[in-house]
Amino acid sequence: MSRELAVVLLSGGMDSTVCASVASLNYSLAFLHVQYGQRTEKKELECFYKLCNYFKPEKILIARAHFLRDIGASSLTDVGIPLPKEESGIPSTYVPFRNGIFLSIAASWAEAIGGSKIFIGVNQIDFSGYPDCRETFIKAFNKAIEVGTRPETKIEIATPLINLSKREIVELGMKLGTPFELTWSCYGEEDLACGECSSCSLRLRAFVETGFKDPIPYRKR
């Protein structure tokens, strides 16, 4: 029996790649990468291509959504706003409604190619407080997809990491053989991960907790 097709939102970061490993267990893969003028756009695309080479998805789509840079209002897309080292509340790295945009592109593509699932690596435990990463948002968006597509279209958003700690995400990836060496999480640097931004900090702490060594190069651990 042929497998159902799943669209996987794959940034090239740790979470989305573990998510791809989970999806690969039961689905044919359609990898969606969104470029949006973020600081490490080039590095993330490079990781995406390497991950395509690793996972061999059936389909890929690279969507250019550079209007998010024009919209700005985030330290990820506006280099005039410094990246924070410590975060509290909703940090400056929050990109307004980014996951709404990503999920709507994914829903459009899934409807066009007959995908039945959208995998997204959101997490509401060890996370940055982004409102569009929480389960209430995912549920509301799934409802919008359900009523906003053809009656015969059935798409479900899958969030296998949503209630895992970062440590548990690393452990799950290790169990599934996720190629962490091909991923990138640093918000600001493209050669050596800075080790200091909030994304590096969360990642490094998770690896320390598991006892595994993070295989990517850091300027400072």
Added chain:
Amino acid sequence: MSRELAVVLLSGGMDSTVCASVASLNYSLAFLHVQYGQRTEKKELECFYKLCNYFKPEKILIARAHFLRDIGASSLTDVGIPLPKEESGIPSTYVPFRNGIFLSIAASWAEAIGGSKIFIGVNQIDFSGYPDCRETFIKAFNKAIEVGTRPETKIEIATPLINLSKREIVELGMKLGTPFELTWSCYGEEDLACGECSSCSLRLRAFVETGFKDPIPYRKR
């Protein structure tokens, strides 16, 4: 007292322009135009600029969303699929989850600039049967915006045309002085409107019913 800011999704078509006229009564305007590789992209952009010159919005954003052409699966974005003259059921002009994408860009921009409303000219009476034009979809999407943005962000989707007939939309526009001569509805042509595609047919019939003459040039009425 300064007016609140409203993001208006303005394609340059008749409905979105009447919608802009309604928004202009009570709001400062932020016009959002999305290019997505549709057949009449160039003409629609030209109309958008003329409408900006007419309405003098406070802000404008032109978002390039050409991934919709890559996604395809619609006769609007894939010239290999012929445009239908008669439509029944959900027609081939349906672009998968297009309004989900448009509304998510609008929500992102509204959150970034402090807009409190998103105006969209959807209509569920004399419409093409697109699932993402119905009130159930708009309500579900508004909920997704509510839970997927910052707690202090309050954005409401306004759909002043949703329960009007096409005739009533023309009458409303006439009352408000909508510059119909600057709008474009034809799905396929950019010089003379074809008069035969489903969008032209709906528009022409509405003008005939009101007794007004549609001011744009047609190859065939």
